[in-house]
Amino acid sequence: MIQRFHSAVLLMLAAMLIAASASAQDKQQDKLKAVATISIIGDLVKSVGGDRVEVTTLVGPNSDAHVFSPTPSDAKTLGAAKAVFINGMGLEGWITRLVAAAGTKATPVVVSAGIKPRQAEEGGHHAVDPHAWQSVANVKIYVANIRNGLKKADPAGAAVYDANAKVYLDKLDELEREVRDTIQKIPADRRKIITTHDAFGYFGQAYGVQFIAPLGVSAESQPSARDVAKIIGQVKRQKIPAVFMENISDPRMMQQIARETGAKIGGTLYSDALSDAGGPAATYLDMMRSNVRELAKVLAP
Ligand code: ZN
Numbered sequence: 532m533i534q535r536f537h538s539a540v541l542l543m544l545a546a547m548l549i550a551a552s553a554s555a556q557d558k559q560q561d562k563l564k565a566v567a568t569i570s571i572i573g574d575l576v577k578s579v580g581g582d583r584v585e586v587t588t589l590v591g592p593n594s595d596a597h598v599f600s601p602t603p604s605d606a607k608t609l610g611a612a613k614a615v616f617i618n619g620m621g622l623e624g625w626i627t628r629l630v631a632a633a634g635t636k637a638t639p640v641v642v643s644a645g646i647k648p649r650q651a652e653e654g655g656h657h658a659v660d661p662h663a664w665q666s667v668a669n670v671k672i673y674v675a676n677i678r679n680g681l682k683k684a685d686p687a688g689a690a691v692y693d694a695n696a697k698v699y700l701d702k703l704d705e706l707e708r709e710v711r712d713t714i715q716k717i718p719a720d721r722r723k724i725i726t727t728h729d730a731f732g733y734f735g736q737a738y739g740v741q742f743i744a745p746l747g748v749s750a751e752s753q754p755s756a757r758d759v760a761k762i763i764g765q766v767k768r769q770k771i772p773a774v775f776m777e778n779i780s781d782p783r784m785m786q787q788i789a790r791e792t793g794a795k796i797g798g799t800l801y802s803d804a805l806s807d808a809g810g811p812a813a814t815y816l817d818m819m820r821s822n823v824r825e826l827a828k829v830l831a832p
Contacts, residue, residue, distance in 0.1 A: 562582075562583060562584060562585040563580065563583055563584045563585070563613050563614060563681070563684060563685045563688070564585055564587070564611055564612050564613050564614075565580060565584050565585065565586050565587070565612060565613065565614040565615070565616065565681070565684075566586070566587050566588075566589065566608055566609050566612040566614070566615045566616070567586060567587075567588050567589070567615075567616045567617075568588075568589050568590060568596065568616070568617045568618060568622075568623045568626060569588065569589075569590045569596050569618060569622070569623075569803065569804060570588050570590065570591060570592050570594075570804050570805040571664050571803075571804065571805060571815055571818070572588075572616050572617075572618060572642055572664075572673070572677075573586050573587075573588035574805060574814050574815045575642070575670070575673055575674060575677055575699075575815060576616055576677055576681075578674075578695065578699045578814075578815075579674060579677045579678050579681060579692055579695050579696050579699060580677075580681055580692070580695070581691060581695045583681075583685065583688045583691055583692075584614075584681065584685075587608050587612070589601065589605050589608070589609075590804065591804070592804055592805050592806055592807050592808075592810070592813075593778050593779060593804050593805075593806060593807065594779065594804050595750065595779040595780075595803060595804070596618075596622055596623060596803055596804070597622070597624075597749050597750045597803070598750075599623075599625060600625065601625055601629045601632075605629060605633075606629060606632045606633040607633070608633075609629060609630065609633035609635050610633040610634055610635050612635060612637050613637055613684050613685070614637055614640065614680055614681060614684035614685075615630070615635065615637045615638075615639040615640065616639070616640050616642050616677060616680060617639045617640070617641055617642065618641075618642060618643055618661055618663070618664075619641035619642070619643045619644065619661070620643050620646075620648055620659050620660070620661035620663065621658075621659055621661055621749075622661035622662075626639065637684070640676060640677070640679075640680035641676070642672075642673040642676045642677055642680075643661075643663050643669070643672070643673065643676075644672075644676055645672050645676070646663050646669050646672050648660065648663070649663075649732050649733055649736065651729055651732055651747065651748045652747070653729075653747030653748055653749060654747060658747065658748050658749065659748075660729065660732045660733065660748045661748065662729075662730045662731070662732065662733055662748070662802065662803065663733050664733075664815070665730065665731050665732070665733045665734035665737075665802075666733040666734060666736065666737040666738075667703050667706055667707040667710060667737070667819065668707065668737060669733060670703060670815065671700055671703055674696055674699055674700055674703070675696070677696075678692050678693065678695075678696040702816060703816075706816055706819055706820070709820065709823070710738055710819060710823050711738060713823045713824075713826075713827050714738045714739060714740060714823065714826070714827075716827065716831055717740075717826070717827060717830045717831050718832065719739070721772055721830045721831075721832075722739060722740045722741060722830065723740070723741035723742075723743070723769065723771050723772070724740070724741070724742060724743070724771060724772070724773050724774065724775055724797065724826070724829075724830070725742075725743050725744065725745075725762065725766060725771060725773070725774040725775065725785065725788060725794070726742055726743075726744050726774075726775050726777055726785075726800060726802070727744060727745065727746055727750070727776070727777045727780035727781075727784065727785060727802075728744050728745075728746035728747065728748070728749075728750035728777065728780060728802070729742070729744040729746065729747050729748045730744070730748070730750075730777070730802035730803060731744075731800070731802065732748070734822075740826070743762065743765060743766075743771065745758050745759060745762050745784065745788075746780075750779075750780070750803075754784065759784065759787065759788065762788060763788055763791050763792055766788060766792040766794050767792055771792075771794055772794060772795060772829070772830060773794055773795040773796070773797045773829045773830060774788050774789045774792075774794050774795070774796055774797065775796075775797040775798065775799070775800045775825065775826075775829075776796075776797070776798070776799045776800070777799065777800055777801075777802045777803075778799050778800070778801050778802065778804060778806060778812070779802060779803050779804055780802075795829055797825055797826070797828070797829040798825035798828065798829070799825065800822050800825060800826075801818045801821060801822055805817075805818055806818075806821075
């Protein structure tokens with residue numbers, strides 16, 4: 532009798548478990564599959580997409596999008612995506628070939644569309660600076676483009692995407708105020724620093740900080756001894772107070788510049804990628820707060 536009761540209960544439990552896992556699987560499959568090229572954009576797509584979207588990022592935390600080489604598994608991920616979000620402005624030189632290899636039907640959404648590109652100099656000629664996310668005002672445009680892209684890929688979720696985008700845009704307003712307040716407390720003549728590559732031009736334009744970098748906007752080339760000597764001269768002449776590391780770059784060149792000029796070594800700035808989930812820059816909002824905190828720590832009197 533007890534035996535029979537047991538097996539009945541077990542059968543019932545088994546049936547319930549199967550039903551539960553099937554419905555969890557349905558939920559997973561119902562989610563809109565989205566791909567973002569870089570971790571910063573992936574975080575924005577998550578914020579706007581919420582529970583309706585499953586986001587995969589191709590270039591992971593602390594990784595360099597400029598020198599990324601996609602694998603066959605990236606092509607597979609892209610092939611399964613219903614929505615694809617890229618930065619554009621020449622950041623992802625590898626994306627066109629990857630889209631072709633993946634045979635994806637999703638047209639990539641260029642999240643920087645509508646932003647006035649900053650012109651930079653690279654190896655003696657002009658280049659477009661792709662690091663537009665370093666200005667919060669630009670990221671508001673990113674969020675609008677992501678919202679519109681999600682609505683197009685999943686019209687049934689339109690109201691959810693509108694609501695999530697609105698909540699996130701309010702957070703960006705608050706972030707922007709914080710960034711301005713903190714930078715304003717640094718005396719104007721101390722607002723100049725060295726970073727490895729030219730990734731903070733939009734930040735500099737928006738908030739009034741001068742960034743000097745031995746490497747250009749694409750971070751691809753190796754600086755020559757002459758480039759480094761030139762920077763060392765500039766640091767001394769302009770009394771630049773500090774050099775900062777970047778999470779995606781080799782720190783040795785910056786350490787050398789600090790040694791030879793007596794400039795302070797600042798902390799790590801997050802330029803092109805977020806930190807790991809446990810790090811100080813796991814989301815875009817945290818990344819900007821962490822960068823501004825590190826700048827203020829070294830530059831504020
Ligand atoms: Zn970069």
